[in-house]
Amino acid sequence: MVHERRRLVPTLIAVVLGVAFLAATLMLSATIRSSIVAQTSASVDGxxxxxxxxxxxxxxxxxxxxxxxxxxxxxxxxxxxxxxxxxxxxxxxxxxxxxxxxxxxxxxxxxxxxxxxxxxxxxxxxxxxxxxxxxxxxxxxxxxxxxxxxxxxxxxxxxxxxxxxxxxxxxxxxxxxxxxxxxxxxxxxxxxxxxxxxxxxxxxxxxxxxxxxxxxxxxADQERDVLTDRAMSGSQAMTGFMTAFAVIALVVGAIVIVNTFTILVAQRTRTLALARCVGATRSQVRRSVLADAVEVGLAGSLLGVLVGAGLAQLLVSVGGSSTNLPLQSHISVSAVSILVPVLVGTLVTLLAALPPARRATRVPPVAALSPVLPEPTRTVGRVRVVTGAVLFIAGAGLLIWAATGTGSMTSALIGGIAGGLMNFAGVLVLAVVIIPGLARLIGHVAGRVGGTPAELAAENAQRNPGRAATTVSALLVGVTLIVMTAVGAACGRTTIDATLDKQFPFDASVTSSASVEPAAVGAITRTKGVAEAATVPQVELTLAVAGSSHGTRVTGFGYSERARATFRDASSLKGLDDGHALVQAPGASTGDRITVRSGDRALTLTAVVPDGADPSLNRVMLTADALQKVAPGAPAHQVLVRYADGAQAADVSSALTTALAPYPAMSLNSAADQRSQMEQIVTLMMALVIGLLAISVIIALVGVANTLGLSVLERTREIGLLRALGLTRSQIKAMFGHEAVQESVAAILVGLVLGSAYGIAGAFALLGSQGSATMRISVPWLELAAVTAVALGAGWLASVIPGRRAARISPAVALAGE
Incomplete structure (x- = not known):
């Protein structure tokens, strides 16, 4: 009995981890809300x-x-x-x-x-x-x-x-x-x-x-409610975000639970058959398996709530001390944050145990007389293949539509999530074909290096494709999600950088209510972390365009290499030269001849209206040389600044603030600080996501070990025969290692392809639906290499214990059934 309880430990771990994140999410949400309520109540207190x-x-x-x-x-x-x-x-x-x-x-x-x-x-x-x-x-x-x-x-x-x-x-x-x-x-x-x-x-x-x-x-009470709802709107995304990963942890956990109870039923086959021999009914056998499920689910859920409470308290303590969030010092624990995780964890465990429980009722009493377990042979049904293909194709079509065919972010996200889930469900259904097929190709290559154990491992995947797919299903989920997050974050970061470069083409600008002094420009240039600085002259002139004339603000941008070097994205100056002006003014169209006038001086140029121009800005941009012709000595009221690559934006901005202290008419506006803050947010979110998804890899490690353990039970006679034919203990261990690695490599390859596609599609759905975003595709090769190495190591590590157990099987077992 104690030995059977030990076999349920992997299931217990899976339940604890999944429930912990769900409980932590609910407790964090309650803590954030209670903190906001306390804060808003204080603002209207009295x-x-x-x-x-x-x-x-x-x-x-x-x-x-x-x-x-x-x-x-x-x-x-x-x-x-x-x-x-x-x-x-x-x-x-x-x-x-x-x-x-x-x-x-x-x-x-x-x-x-x-x-x-x-x-x-x-x-x-x-x-x-x-x-x-x-x-x-x-x-x-x-x-x-x-x-x-x-x-x-x-x-x-x-x-x-x-x-x-x-x-x-x-x-x-x-x-x-x-x-x-x-x-x-x-x-x-x-x-x-x-x-x-x-x-x-x-x-x-x-x-x-x-x-x-x-x-x-x-x-006052109505104002508290309004302020609370307004403040909570910003936290809904984070709550939903964490809830999504709690659900993911539970789903991956459910896969492991099914595998674990399948192993338990296989290990208890003779015990269950003997019970049937002495009069136990099918319903009694089913209840015994489900009772174990309820027991493990309830115990794991209770432990998960405790672990979740500790995790939530850690996040609240770290968040309160390292950010400006007005969080309470202790988490808020409600009946909902305890009962919901316990009920969900127990129910998921019970539902996951239903298929193994049904299989347990099919154990015939005659199995009690068999000295070894028969090895099942499973084939891939045509209905399964068709169903998987339909789900895969339909999901892919919905993903493509979400990424390219809609202008609404809400519909794009809903379509993207639904399409991704449908597509991935199709992959999981087809995994019985994909994983063994890839494993066979990998096995042919590995066989030349690993010899007989590697060849046998490849054949095992072909003989039982269902078991091969089940072995790495949880690992496939984990790798796909981590890669999706890494690629999506990389695309998002690159796209945001490109958008900020276009919207704020220079890192910082220094404006002055008076003409910029040369000494101030020198102070800016000498500041540590500043790579380039250039003045921008500006003057009010008369603009004649399309038969009408009115006053407008004319800016002169230097055409020299140094002046343009302040721009990270010079596309905003496209078309600007000494004969053309960039015009955003009423009535102006590209190709129009315009005249800018200052007193007796006038200059006629060809207008270039930028894409997405706003005529209400009433602004004309000339080259510095062209402006000099119509308004000699035009004062500069702005200095454009580019920070050195690799410099910390906050440090450079602080140094510039100090350098400009002697010039009270000047003020600094740093776009680099906004970019830096955005990068920090993306980095923090990515670290949080990778941390959460790492749990799925840990659960997957347990799942691979469990399924390989089931493989040992089902293949007892085969392993005994191999030992009788001369395979050594080390070769048996190597065979299981090769099997785990080959199937893991197959899952990793599929996960890399799917995760990259989902990440790119998700970035397009989220950011591409915003008209101002210029989408950029970026693949974080270093992160993907790290994911591959960790997942591969996890797959091999999971084979160590089952391999040792298989190596202990005696050659005499092969003759036991004769």
């Missing part, structure tokens, strides 16, 4: 009603006094959140109205601002070197906004009503902040009163001007 405006408008400034004057209203606290330029550091800073003390807000040192020339900052700004008494320059991004100098008078630790972001922040009086932002009005007003939330919200809603489009009046 308020009875909230007036909020969306991004398209603001709450009229006059409404604040009217709200405060309503019957039943005791207090109204306004809030503004915007971004300003900190021109003394060539950076940006988050700006808010000077907060009231309370609701989590406190003064760390100094005091709150009292006049329009004073500002308070948060501890993060203080950590960057700003002290009380220092002066900083702030300006808005609106047209014509000018910078103003402020004296730092205090350091404030903001509460959730002010901001939950971990960014550098400044706090100013409302009038000054509205002036800098270039827009009058508030973003939010928190209202406190008497009579309950509904009464306060009703009183506030009667204020004129609060019924405009984009302005909402809600009770």
């Amino acid at each position: 308020a009875d009603a909230v007036v909020s405006a969306d991004a398209s408008t603001t709450i009229p400034a006059s409404a604040l006094a009217q709200i405060a004057a309503r019957p039943g209203v005791s207090a109204a606290e306004p809030a503004i959140s915007t971004t300003l330029q900190r021109t003394d550091r060539a950076s940006v800073i988050e700006a808010h109205i000077t907060p009231r003390i309370g609701h989590g807000t406190s003064v760390v040192s100094g005091r709150l601002p009292r006049t329009a020339g004073e500002v308070a900052v948060n501890p993060l700004v203080a950590d960057s070197g700003v002290r009380i008494g220092h002066q900083i320059n702030l300006s808005g991004f609106s047209e014509g906004s000018t910078g103003r100098r402020f004296t730092v008078v205090g350091v404030v630790d903001p509460g959730p009503r002010v901001s939950v972001n971990n960014d550098q922040q400044a706090y100013l009086d409302a009038a000054t902040l509205m002036s800098l932002r270039g827009e009058q009005g508030y973003d939010t007003i928190y209202v406190t009163g008497s009579g309950g939330q509904d009464a306060v919200a009703d009183a506030v809603s009667r204020v004129p001007g609060l019924h405009a489009k984009g302005i909402s009046v809600r009770t």
